[in-house]
Amino acid sequence: MKKILLMAGISTLIFACGGSDAEKKTDSATKETAPAEAPAAAAETANNDKAIELIAGSDCLTCHKVNEKVIGPSYTDVAKKYEATDANIKMLADKVINGGSGVWGEIAMAGHPQISEDDAKTIVKYILSLKNQ
Numbered sequence: 001m002k003k004i005l006l007m008a009g010i011s012t013l014i015f016a017c018g019g020s021d022a023e024k025k026t027d028s029a030t031k032e033t034a035p036a037e038a039p040a041a042a043a044e045t046a047n048n049d050k051a052i053e054l055i056a057g058s059d060c061l062t063c064h065k066v067n068e069k070v071i072g073p074s075y076t077d078v079a080k081k082y083e084a085t086d087a088n089i090k091m092l093a094d095k096v097i098n099g100g101s102g103v104w105g106e107i108a109m110a111g112h113p114q115i116s117e118d119d120a121k122t123i124v125k126y127i128l129s130l131k132n133q
Contacts, residue, residue: 044129051126054119058112066130073104079131089128093120 055061063071073081082088097120099111112120 047122048126048129051122054115054123055126058115059110060123063109067133071107072109075127076130076133079128079133082128084125084128084131089121089124092124092127093117096120096123 064073064075066075068074069077078092082092095109096112097115097117098113099109101108115123
């Protein structure tokens with residue numbers, strides 16, 4: 001009698017843990033039809049993460065903060081001043097690399113020639129994305 005009860009208990013446990021094929025099909029169907037993050041949003045998030053990493057690895061935060069003016073303008077002030085056009089992204093990326101002065105005051109921004117053009121554009125796109133903050 002004990003063997004029968006033991007076998008029934010084990011069988012119930014195996015059945016409960018195993019689930020049915022219908023449940024497995026439902027789970028996989030749910031996964032397939034669940035809305036995925038839009039590719040553009042995922043790419044933007046990855047680019048923003050890379051930009052934040054690039055900024056943290058350079059001396060940008062010595063003179064700039066996201067929401068407050070330090071020596072240079074805040075990133076949100078830059079974003080409000082410039083539209084995110086290809087021409088502005090290129091121009092601002094060139095300023096990051098070569099430096100510049102006169103737009104935000106008399107203090108010149110030092111150039112960052114060690115930053116590649118692509119990385120500078122990534123940083124600028126991130127900064128311009130802060131327009132509504």
